[in-house]
Amino acid sequence: xxxxxxxxxxxxxxxxxxxxxxxxxxxxxxxxxxxxxxxxxxxxxxxxxxxxxxxxxxxxxxxxxxxxxxxxxxxxxxxxxxxxxxxxxxxxxxxxxxxxxxxxxxxxxxxxxxxxxxxxxxxxxxxxxxxxxxxxxxxxxxxxxxxxxxxxxxxxxxxxxxxxxxxxxxxxxxxxxxxxxxxxxxxxxxxxxxxxxxxxxxxxxxxxxxxxxxxxxxxxxxxxxxxxxxxxxxxxxxxxxxxxxxxxxxxxxxxxxxxxxxxxxxxxxxxxxxxxxxxxxxxxxxxxxxxxxxxxxxxxxxxxxxxxxxxxxxxxxxxxxxxxxxxxxxxxxxxxxxxxxxxxxxxxxxxxxxxxxxxxxxxxxxxxxxxxxxxxxxxxxxxxxxxxxxxxxxx
Amino acid sequence: xxxxxxxxxxxxxxxxxxxxxxxxxxxxxxxxxxxxxxxxxxxxxxxxxxxxxxxxxxxxxxxxxxxxxxx
Numbered sequence: 001x002x003x004x005x006x007x008x009x010x011x012x013x014x015x016x017x018x019x020x021x022x023x024x025x026x027x028x029x030x031x032x033x034x035x036x037x038x039x040x041x042x043x044x045x046x047x048x049x050x051x052x053x054x055x056x057x058x059x060x061x062x063x064x065x066x067x068x069x070x071x072x073x074x075x076x077x078x079x080x081x082x083x084x085x086x087x088x089x090x091x092x093x094x095x096x097x098x099x100x101x102x103x104x105x106x107x108x109x110x111x112x113x114x115x116x117x118x119x120x121x122x123x124x125x126x127x128x129x130x131x132x133x134x135x136x137x138x139x140x141x142x143x144x145x146x147x148x149x150x151x152x153x154x155x156x157x158x159x160x161x162x163x164x165x166x167x168x169x170x171x172x173x174x175x176x177x178x179x180x181x182x183x184x185x186x187x188x189x190x191x192x193x194x195x196x197x198x199x200x201x202x203x204x205x206x207x208x209x210x211x212x213x214x215x216x217x218x219x220x221x222x223x224x225x226x227x228x229x230x231x232x233x234x235x236x237x238x239x240x241x242x243x244x245x246x247x248x249x250x251x252x253x254x255x256x257x258x259x260x261x262x263x264x265x266x267x268x269x270x271x272x273x274x275x276x277x278x279x280x281x282x283x284x285x286x287x288x289x290x291x292x293x294x295x296x297x298x299x300x301x302x303x304x305x306x307x308x309x310x311x312x313x314x315x316x317x318x319x320x321x322x323x324x325x326x327x328x329x330x331x332x333x334x335x336x337x338x339x340x341x342x343x344x345x346x347x348x349x350x351x352x353x354x355x356x357x358x359x360x361x362x363x364x365x366x367x368x369x370x371x372x373x374x375x376x377x378x379x380x381x382x383x384x385x386x387x388x389x390x391x392x393x394x395x
Numbered sequence: 396x397x398x399x400x401x402x403x404x405x406x407x408x409x410x411x412x413x414x415x416x417x418x419x420x421x422x423x424x425x426x427x428x429x430x431x432x433x434x435x436x437x438x439x440x441x442x443x444x445x446x447x448x449x450x451x452x453x454x455x456x457x458x459x460x461x462x463x464x465x466x
Contacts, residue, residue: 212441309449314454371447378444 031181037077038069042336045328053251053320056162057109058083058099061245066304084160088113091153099159113159162247163255170249172175178232211374215381219270223380226266231373238316238365242358248302249319250368255308260309263376267304272382304379308372315368319361326357402464406457413453417446 059081067075067237082100087107089095097105106117160168177196184197189204193201207228212220234250241248249255277283306342329350334343424442428435 214440267420290433307448307455309446311451311454315450318457367443371443374440374444375447 011310014097015329019360038071038073041074043066043328043331045325045332048328049321049324052324053248053317055247055252055254057085057114057159058166059100059162059245082384083162086158086160088156088158090151090155100379113157114159116153116155163252166237166240166247167255169246170240173240174232174236204228207373211370211377215374216384217381219384222378223266223377226262227373227377231369233354234259234312234372235366235369238368240359241316241320242365248316248320250312251320253313254315255310259312259372260305263307263308263379266376267379267383270380272386274386275383288370308375312368312372315364319357319364322357323354323361326354398463402460405463406460406465409453409456409460414449416449416453420445420449 010050061079061081063076063078065074066077069075080100082098085095085097085099085102085107087095095105102108103117108115108117116241123156177200180195181197183360188194188197192198208220208224211231212224212227216223237249237255240246241250279297280294282297285293328345330346333346334340335342418450420442424438431438
């Protein structure tokens with residue numbers, strides 16, 4: 001009976017989510033722009049890899065070749081989920097539209113950046129190399145101090161990108177799972193956990209007992225919810241990032257820096273007098289060393305959250321890089337279809353290696369979530385530690 | 396081209412450093428667990444924590460190399 005109700009509730013929640021998405025896409029649906037879809041069919045591995053691991057203004061699912069263009073290039077149909085854009089334009093005010101209507105509203109995307117239609121830099125300009133950059137810098141230096149009339153309106157981009165959309169999705173997934181778990185505790189009070197509840201309980205207990213209580217002592221229970229949120233958010237985002245069509249949000253520095261910033265704020269909020277004393281006037285060492293320690297400890301204070309952000313970002317990005325590079329190997333060795341035998345020969349090896357990497361990434365997904373939560377607990381614990389001032393006697 | 400070569404060499408050196416660090420760390424941890432199996436849980440926790448620190452330094456280097464290669 002309990003099961004039936006849980007499923008009914010989950011079904012209701014899923015229905016609500018589906019209705020939400022339908023509302024979001026109702027006015028545009030899945031449609032493609034017909035202009036500018038003539039492309040060179042050759043796969044450029046570096047471009048493909050960068051396209052996959054960076055954030056986008058729409059949700060690209062797949063591209064199908066549908067014919068030949070006059071220029072001899074292949075015409076593609078891009079299957080994309082349009083995302084809502086919210087743009088502040090100093091001339092036109094606040095604009096809200098779906099990414100599929102970007103051209104009609106006068107915007108375009110080039111190299112992942114938003115531009116007014118027709119103002120995106122030409123391909124060549126981007127590959128101008130250091131000489132062009134130096135020339136631009138010199139020109140800028142010459143004109144320093146001269147007020148330059150801004151040409152065109154100021155544009156602030158608050159669009160819902162692929163990464164932020166994926167974050168909302170992960171939030172919904174977590175909400176569905178943990179609402180079911182919480183209901184289980186209400187229903188099976190004083191009984192053994194059931195269903196998904198019995199899967200989550202050991203993990204929650206692990207975070208509480210082996211991370212929070214070990215490093216945070218008395219204040220552990222206060223920070224367990226934050227650590228659990230970190231752990232499950234990072235774990236699920238990493239896992240979802242490994243499934244097709246989803247983006248890896250932990251591979252975006254914006255996300256990891258935001259998470260690390262929250263931890264940094266918690267470190268500062270919990271810091272004791274002792275913590276700052278050890279930074280600015282390290283006890284128990286000669287005075288010249290105290291000044292040296294001040295510099296070292298100041299760097300350490302900043303490096304801790306920075307390392308948190310970079311560790312998560314680099315680990316997840318490296319995994320996706322490896323998968324995409326191994327798959328790209330087929331196209332590199334097969335010379336984009338010019339040497340089919342080499343391509344077909346590489347394919348099984350590449351797929352086998354990719355499968356192994358995927359297995360590794362499944363482990364990395366949970367290890368990185370564990371390490372992030374663990375280090376957060378360690379750093380907060382360090383900040384609120386109080387020492388006995390007996391350094392001088394013992395050293 | 397030189398920048399690309401530098402980035403490649405740098406990434407390799409960082410990987411060597413992290414490899415030596417984590418290798419030594421894991422070796423000692425396994426030895427410790429073999430001597431004292433009842434402390435396995437504690438040793439494993441400390442091992443992962445320290446490995447994360449070692450890896451963090453290496454990842455700083457790798458990200459710098461990546462920026463050189465892409466920029």
